[in-house]
Amino acid sequence: MLPPRILGLLVLLFAVQGLCKPTKSTEDLNYEDDTPFDDDNEEDEDEETDNVGTAEMPPQILSRAMSVRVKAGDTVILPCQVVHTDNYVVAWLKDDKYLYFESQTYTEDDKRIVRLPNNSLVIYNATVEDSSNNYKCSILQNPHSIDLTHRLLVDENPRQESTPPQHSHKGIIRVRPSKKVEVNQGHNITLGCETDIQPPPEIKWFIENKKVDGYDPDIILDGNYITIKKVNESHSGLYQCLAEDGSNTPAMEAINVVVNYKPKIEIDRIVYSGAGIESEITCIVSAHPVALVMWYKDDKKLTQKKGSILMYHRIMPNSNKTKHILKILHTSARDFGEYKCRADNTIGHVIRSITLTGVPSQPKISGAEMTDDAGIILKWHLESYSPISEYKVQYRKGDLKWNIIEPEVKDGKGNQFTVECSIPKLRPGSYEAILKARNEFGWSLDSEPHTFSGDYPPDLALKKNSATVRSPGTFLVLLLVVLSCAFTSL
Structure with a gap:
C-alpha cells in the first residue's frame, strides 16, 4: 500500500488536472491572426504628439503702415506692436538713421522723440523737419530684417489757425502739468486734462492703451485728474487723456511720464x-x-x-x-x-558682491532608489572644473548623531560629476543626508538636506514573509502541479 503522503499527492494531481483542462470557449478561440500590440509604435506616436508646437514662433509686427498728416505742434504716435521678439532687437530708424536701438537712444532730441515700452514712437510738438516718408520700425534678424514703414507729413501751422474757435466740435484739449513729466521715485504727481469742448465731454484716462480703472491702488482717479502716489519705475509710460464726445475721432492728448529711479542690480x-x-x-x-x-x-x-x-x-x-x-x-x-x-x-x-571661486558647485540631489537589504542609494550631481579629490556624506535619523560616509570618487564627464552613496539596513523612521565635495581649491557648500524614509519596502517584506512559509514538500507539490498543467494543455 502506498504511503499516505504519496497517496495524498496523487489525489491532488488528479484534482488539479480537472482545473487545468481548458474550457470549450477558450479552445475554440484562434489568436493566430490577431495583430500584435506594438508598444514602441504607441510611444513614438506619443513623442510625436508631445513635440507638436514646440518650435519657436517667428517674430512678427502686428501694426500696419500708416500715412499721418498733422500740424506743427501736434503729438504724433507711430505704433509698432510686435510679438515673439524675446530673442531679437527692435529698432526705430528715420531715413535709415537710428533713432532707437531697443531703449538705447541715438537721437539728440530724445526728450521730444520718445520710444515707449510697447515700441510705439511718440513725437511731441512735431515740426516740419520731422516730416519723412521713411519712419521704420525694424526687427533685426539674419538674413533680412522685418520692417514696418510709416509716413509723416507735418504742415506749417499758420498763426491765425493756431487756436480753434472757442466752441468748435473739436475744441481744445490740454494736459497738465505738461506733455512730458519727469519725477523722482517716491514722489507724488498729479496729471490733469482740461478741455473747452461743449457740451463738456466725459474724460477717460488710459495708460499704455489700458484704461485706468482702479487696477493699481497707487493711482487715484478724480474726475479729470489722476494722482500717482509714491511713484516707482513701473509707473513710467504714456498716459492718454481722451475726451469722449460721441464722435468717431474724439480729441486726445498724452503725457509721457518718466520716472527717475536709482539703479537695480541682478x-x-x-x-x-x-x-x-x-x-x-x-x-x-x-x-x-x-x-x-x-x-x-x-x-x-x-x-x-x-x-x-x-x-x-x-x-x-x-x-x-x-x-x-x-x-x-x-x-x-x-x-x-x-x-x-x-x-x-x-x-x-547700489553695490552687489559676486564671488568667483574654483571650488565645486553646491551638490544637488538627482535621485534615490531602494536596495534589497532595506537600504537606499542616494545620488547627487555637481560641477567642478578641477578633479574631485574627496566626497563626504553625513546622514542621521531624526536628531541623532551624524553618521559619516566617504563615497568612492569617480571621474566625471567634462566638468559634470555624479556621486552615488549606498546607505544599507535602515531602520524605520525619517532620515536626512547632506553631501559636500572637495577639489584642490577647497570644499563646496553643503548640499541642501535631503530627507527620506527608512520604512521597510512592502514588496521586500512580502518576499521575505513568503519565503519563510515555503518548505521542500510545498515546493515539490507546486512543481508537480505546474508540470501537470503543462502536459494537460498539450
Whole structure:
C-alpha cells in the first residue's frame, strides 16, 4: 500500500488536472491572426504628439503702415506692436538713421522723440523737419530684417489757425502739468486734462492703451485728474487723456511720464570656474537715468587689460535692462575672490558682491532608489572644473548623531560629476543626508538636506514573509502541479 503522503499527492494531481483542462470557449478561440500590440509604435506616436508646437514662433509686427498728416505742434504716435521678439532687437530708424536701438537712444532730441515700452514712437510738438516718408520700425534678424514703414507729413501751422474757435466740435484739449513729466521715485504727481469742448465731454484716462480703472491702488482717479502716489519705475509710460464726445475721432492728448529711479542690480552671487579657463561674471542693471557701472576686486577699481580682462555691456531686448559683463580670459588662482558691481546715476547708487571661486558647485540631489537589504542609494550631481579629490556624506535619523560616509570618487564627464552613496539596513523612521565635495581649491557648500524614509519596502517584506512559509514538500507539490498543467494543455 502506498504511503499516505504519496497517496495524498496523487489525489491532488488528479484534482488539479480537472482545473487545468481548458474550457470549450477558450479552445475554440484562434489568436493566430490577431495583430500584435506594438508598444514602441504607441510611444513614438506619443513623442510625436508631445513635440507638436514646440518650435519657436517667428517674430512678427502686428501694426500696419500708416500715412499721418498733422500740424506743427501736434503729438504724433507711430505704433509698432510686435510679438515673439524675446530673442531679437527692435529698432526705430528715420531715413535709415537710428533713432532707437531697443531703449538705447541715438537721437539728440530724445526728450521730444520718445520710444515707449510697447515700441510705439511718440513725437511731441512735431515740426516740419520731422516730416519723412521713411519712419521704420525694424526687427533685426539674419538674413533680412522685418520692417514696418510709416509716413509723416507735418504742415506749417499758420498763426491765425493756431487756436480753434472757442466752441468748435473739436475744441481744445490740454494736459497738465505738461506733455512730458519727469519725477523722482517716491514722489507724488498729479496729471490733469482740461478741455473747452461743449457740451463738456466725459474724460477717460488710459495708460499704455489700458484704461485706468482702479487696477493699481497707487493711482487715484478724480474726475479729470489722476494722482500717482509714491511713484516707482513701473509707473513710467504714456498716459492718454481722451475726451469722449460721441464722435468717431474724439480729441486726445498724452503725457509721457518718466520716472527717475536709482539703479537695480541682478546677479548670481557665486560663479564657479577653474584655472586656465575663461570666466564670465555678469551684472544686470536697470536704471533711469542710465547708470554708470564700475567693477572692483578687493576694493580696487578694475580696468580693461588687453589679453587679460574684457569689460563690455549689451542692451537686453524688450526691456530697460543692460547686461554688464566682466570676462577673465585665462583664469588663475589669484583671480578667485570677491568682485563688486557698482551702478551710479543721479538718483543714487547700489553695490552687489559676486564671488568667483574654483571650488565645486553646491551638490544637488538627482535621485534615490531602494536596495534589497532595506537600504537606499542616494545620488547627487555637481560641477567642478578641477578633479574631485574627496566626497563626504553625513546622514542621521531624526536628531541623532551624524553618521559619516566617504563615497568612492569617480571621474566625471567634462566638468559634470555624479556621486552615488549606498546607505544599507535602515531602520524605520525619517532620515536626512547632506553631501559636500572637495577639489584642490577647497570644499563646496553643503548640499541642501535631503530627507527620506527608512520604512521597510512592502514588496521586500512580502518576499521575505513568503519565503519563510515555503518548505521542500510545498515546493515539490507546486512543481508537480505546474508540470501537470503543462502536459494537460498539450
